[in-house]
Amino acid sequence: MSQMAASALKSIYKEDAILRINNLQVFFYTDIGISRALNGVTFDVPTGKVLGVVGESGCGKSVTALACMRLLARSAKILKGDITLFRRSKKENGNGNGAIVDEVKLTDLDPMGDEIRKIRGEELAMIFQEPMTSLNPSYTVGDQIAEAIILHQEVDAAEAKQRTIKILDQVGMANAAGIFARYPHELSGGMRQRAMIAMGLSCNPSVLFADEPTTALDVTTEAQILDLMRDLQAQLGMSIVFITHNLGVVAQMCDYVAVMYLGRIVEQTSVETLFYSPKHPYTSALLNSIPHAGSRERKRLQPIRGVVPDPYSSIKGCPFHPRCNSYMPGKCDQAVPAITQIEEGHNVRCFLYSDEVEE
Numbered sequence: 314m315s316q317m318a319a320s321a322l323k324s325i326y327k328e329d330a331i332l333r334i335n336n337l338q339v340f341f342y343t344d345i346g347i348s349r350a351l352n353g354v355t356f357d358v359p360t361g362k363v364l365g366v367v368g369e370s371g372c373g374k375s376v377t378a379l380a381c382m383r384l385l386a387r388s389a390k391i392l393k394g395d396i397t398l399f400r401r402s403k404k405e406n407g408n409g410n411g412a413i414v415d416e417v418k419l420t421d422l423d424p425m426g427d428e429i430r431k432i433r434g435e436e437l438a439m440i441f442q443e444p445m446t447s448l449n450p451s452y453t454v455g456d457q458i459a460e461a462i463i464l465h466q467e468v469d470a471a472e473a474k475q476r477t478i479k480i481l482d483q484v485g486m487a488n489a490a491g492i493f494a495r496y497p498h499e500l501s502g503g504m505r506q507r508a509m510i511a512m513g514l515s516c517n518p519s520v521l522f523a524d525e526p527t528t529a530l531d532v533t534t535e536a537q538i539l540d541l542m543r544d545l546q547a548q549l550g551m552s553i554v555f556i557t558h559n560l561g562v563v564a565q566m567c568d569y570v571a572v573m574y575l576g577r578i579v580e581q582t583s584v585e586t587l588f589y590s591p592k593h594p595y596t597s598a599l600l601n602s603i604p605h606a607g608s609r610e611r612k613r614l615q616p617i618r619g620v621v622p623d624p625y626s627s628i629k630g631c632p633f634h635p636r637c638n639s640y641m642p643g644k645c646d647q648a649v650p651a652i653t654q655i656e657e658g659h660n661v662r663c664f665l666y667s668d669e670v671e672e
């Protein structure tokens with residue numbers, strides 16, 4: 314999509330944006346070829362709300378978050394597009410949701426430089442899909458969280474320790490003071506994931522990327538942690554980009570949803586509209602592939618036919634057309650549809666609703 318078209322689209326939110334991802338294209342250059350991970354991702358993160366990002370494995374959810382954090386692997390290249398963080402003044406209750414005071418183009422920053430390091434931790438934080446990749450094995454869990462608090466919040470060691478123990482307790486770690494002194498390898502997978510969540514929340518960032526933060530947890534703990542994140546989010550006025558493949562979690566956690574397929578957003582709207590009035594055939598297929606709690610119908614679940622195509626190859630036309638139940642030959646296999654607003658607060662990228670073609 315051209316930048317013109319992207320900016321011409323009316324926002325789907327009631328809130329202003331805190332982060333703007335515009336036409337982002339990211340490829341990985343590897344020994345076996347070029348992996349086209351993101352092919353023009355455009356969306357805003359609404360201030361003080363939870364935006365869910367959903368889609369099947371490999372569609373580019375983690376890469377999008379890592380690109381915002383400027384933590385992409387060296388083999389990745391940002392070919393096109395930009396990411397802008399809008400800094401807002403803090404309101405009296407500490408929420409960073411006031412007027413815009415400044416903006417910074419994250420894509421212009423040196424990924425190894427001081428500025429992005431300061432932004433990571435103070436303004437942007439991420440709970441990683443793989444806890445072991447971000448917990449340092451040679452420091453105790455408590456020291457790692459406390460250090461981040463000292464670095465970004467100007468408090469002394471004793472105060473940082475108190476805050477760390479409190480947040481470990483809040484994420485449901487029994488014996489938080491004892492956990493403080495443990496090393497990551499001494500914790501279970503679920504406990505490590507909770508330590509990651511504690512770390513992500515500890516600095517009260519403006520935007521928290523939560524990449525499948527509860528997948529390693531049992532359902533009871535997952536529900537508790539989701540409740541906790543929702544409470545803290547509302548209390549702190551934080552924006553969360555909640556990445557998950559679980560639509561049940563989306564319903565519980567999110568205000569808005571962006572559906573991704575093969576490195577593009579294909580539908581974006583409020584969580585209610587997505588569940589009650591999905592428009593993109595991919596979204597409908599995702600919804601049909603999950604069990605409905607309370608449903609009396611004993612309907613068989615319908616997995617989406619086919620698999621997500623290999624990102625090393627490119628498909629002519631709409632990337633979803635080989636799997637789509639509404640495929641229109643001669644149309645969907647010829648060009649990529651542009652994302653268009655089909656109603657207030659509802660954007661869709663599909664030729665069923667508009668003939669507009671991506672430039």
Ligand SMILES: Nc1ncnc2c1ncn2[C@@H]1O[C@H](COP(=O)(O)OP(=O)(O)OP(=O)(O)O)[C@@H](O)[C@H]1O
Pocket residue numbers: 341343348349350368369370371372373374375376377386388442558624
């Ligand atoms: N370091 C890398 N080198 C090469 N390709 C990569 C790399 N990291 C990601 N990719 C590719 O980019 C695409 C998007 O990956 P990404 O990790 O964002 O998927 P995802 O939506 O987060 O999936 P999942 O639900 O499995 O976590 C995939 O095709 C993946 O193979």
Ligand SMILES: [Mg+2]
Pocket residue numbers: 374375376442524
């Ligand atoms: Mg991922």
